[in-house]
Amino acid sequence: MTTDLRGAPVLVVGAGIMGIGIVQVAALAGHPVKLFDMREGAASQALDKLAATLKSLVDKGRLDAEMAREAIGRTAAINSLAQARDSALVVEAIVEKLEAKRSLFNELEGIVAPGAVLATNTSSISVTAIANGLQHPGRLVGMHFFNPVPLMKLVEVVSGLQTDAPVAEAIFELSRAWGKTPVHAKSTPGFIVNRIARPYYAETLALLQEQAATPQVLDACLKAAGFRMGPCELMDLIGHDTNFAVTNSVYEANFQDKRFVPSLVQREMVAGGLFGRKSGRGFYRYEAGSSGPAPLPVAVHEAPATARQVTVHGIGPIADHLEHAAIAALAPQGWGPARELASDWVGLSIDGARLVLTDGRTAQQLAHDFGAADVAVFDRPLVQPIAPGSALAYAVAPGSHAAWQTQAGAWLAALGFTPLPLADAPGLVVARTIAMLINEGADAVLQGVCDTAGADAAMKLGVNYPAGPFEWLAHWSVDGVVGVLRALDAEYRGERYRVSPWLRRHAHLQA
Numbered sequence: 001m002t003t004d005l006r007g008a009p010v011l012v013v014g015a016g017i018m019g020i021g022i023v024q025v026a027a028l029a030g031h032p033v034k035l036f037d038m039r040e041g042a043a044s045q046a047l048d049k050l051a052a053t054l055k056s057l058v059d060k061g062r063l064d065a066e067m068a069r070e071a072i073g074r075t076a077a078i079n080s081l082a083q084a085r086d087s088a089l090v091v092e093a094i095v096e097k098l099e100a101k102r103s104l105f106n107e108l109e110g111i112v113a114p115g116a117v118l119a120t121n122t123s124s125i126s127v128t129a130i131a132n133g134l135q136h137p138g139r140l141v142g143m144h145f146f147n148p149v150p151l152m153k154l155v156e157v158v159s160g161l162q163t164d165a166p167v168a169e170a171i172f173e174l175s176r177a178w179g180k181t182p183v184h185a186k187s188t189p190g191f192i193v194n195r196i197a198r199p200y201y202a203e204t205l206a207l208l209q210e211q212a213a214t215p216q217v218l219d220a221c222l223k224a225a226g227f228r229m230g231p232c233e234l235m236d237l238i239g240h241d242t243n244f245a246v247t248n249s250v251y252e253a254n255f256q257d258k259r260f261v262p263s264l265v266q267r268e269m270v271a272g273g274l275f276g277r278k279s280g281r282g283f284y285r286y287e288a289g290s291s292g293p294a295p296l297p298v299a300v301h302e303a304p305a306t307a308r309q310v311t312v313h314g315i316g317p318i319a320d321h322l323e324h325a326a327i328a329a330l331a332p333q334g335w336g337p338a339r340e341l342a343s344d345w346v347g348l349s350i351d352g353a354r355l356v357l358t359d360g361r362t363a364q365q366l367a368h369d370f371g372a373a374d375v376a377v378f379d380r381p382l383v384q385p386i387a388p389g390s391a392l393a394y395a396v397a398p399g400s401h402a403a404w405q406t407q408a409g410a411w412l413a414a415l416g417f418t419p420l421p422l423a424d425a426p427g428l429v430v431a432r433t434i435a436m437l438i439n440e441g442a443d444a445v446l447q448g449v450c451d452t453a454g455a456d457a458a459m460k461l462g463v464n465y466p467a468g469p470f471e472w473l474a475h476w477s478v479d480g481v482v483g484v485l486r487a488l489d490a491e492y493r494g495e496r497y498r499v500s501p502w503l504r505r506h507a508h509l510q511a
């Protein structure tokens, strides 16, 4: 079996958006690359487009002209698979259909040498299933690139039940040689990225369904947490049809595990043709002349009423930040906050009222547990150091006095946040979403889909997350995450918020 594939002849099958990206990367890395597509003329048209892409990179000074010329010289469009007998590696990027992929690999086994590696770029089909029926199933492996291939660093190297370890290793090393960051994954529904990412969309869709906030507010909260795009903008960009199809496929492939149940909100949008950018309307409107989501209208908060006593409660970086912010807010009045390190909650008490960092409980539940009327809960600020003006969701206990309903926001504004009111939903936006991303990452690790470092790398490089689930966990705590999940589970019941056994076991280790 070939193990060192560097410089070896490559065949790419499928001249679509992914196939041509793979040709570009392989040719620039020095491989002779042949491209085949069943649509007549598609392969040579794709190579013409590639030549134009490389020329524009050269014109912009981002690629050496000689390298571009040599790379183009190494590519060839072929109109029959038999012309690629000498390939040491085949990368398949054809239509996402099991039967089409199986029959292609069956045909290829009769053409390429028995030692050639067969790689599939499938994003959702079981690698084990694609290999079923091959003479040498051990040489079939997933090589899952992300779109756009030349820019996205991640490659999930997916092993099916029969994939030979040296084959996965050869693809891992080759991906590195192509300038990518490979991560080993086991063939399970959604592999790493498409599985762990589900709650990013699902939690927002759940909050929309219960009318907790608008898409603009939800997007603003998650962007303040460091995500490049909020979930609503991102679903609009991906296309709701595509996003819904991926969620459905993960749900179905997991025997309809309620953890992955798709959203009625999104199904309605798909049914109505509101696909997002490509159809002109999704959560936002993208008609001609419109530049997409309008900026969030932000309420102006008056200075909070003068207090007699302010105390910062709890320990950790968020409590420390609140203390600094409270010192700055109270300085003009010539006094400062007290600090109560022994409290089992983080936040501020302002005379008789409490402004509490979410632990998953709703403001109403906290008010009940504290035996206090005036309680508000605020979301978890995720980015350290917390930037001035960061958007932050908060909710006020419905039984609070009228004055506290406005004072809670005024205090958060005085502490340097841009407060965004939300319905009193457990875990608000960021805490709930991050807890669920961590939970999904934990289950993936528990099931051997990847290790913790692989999960972190995959989420940062495959979908540009600001951090990976286990990095977030390191800055939070297992108990904190489990607390939010348990509060969600208590509120909603059902399977979606069940705590991963990996987290429960680590909570015991931490205790």
Ligand code: NAD
Binding pocket: 013, 014, 015, 016, 017, 018, 019, 036, 037, 038, 039, 042, 092, 093, 094, 095, 096, 097, 100, 104, 121, 122, 123, 124, 144, 145, 146, 147
């Ligand atoms: P695409 O529709 O742009 O291109 C597919 C190409 O394959 C077409 O040119 C088609 O003519 C050709 N084709 C179809 N059946 C064929 C066959 N039997 N033999 C030869 N050619 C055939 O699709 P795409 O977006 O490039 O996706 C290709 C694969 O990559 C799919 O498996 C998809 O799930 C996966 N993928 C896509 C993305 C993405 O963002 N588009 C990301 C990761 C993985």
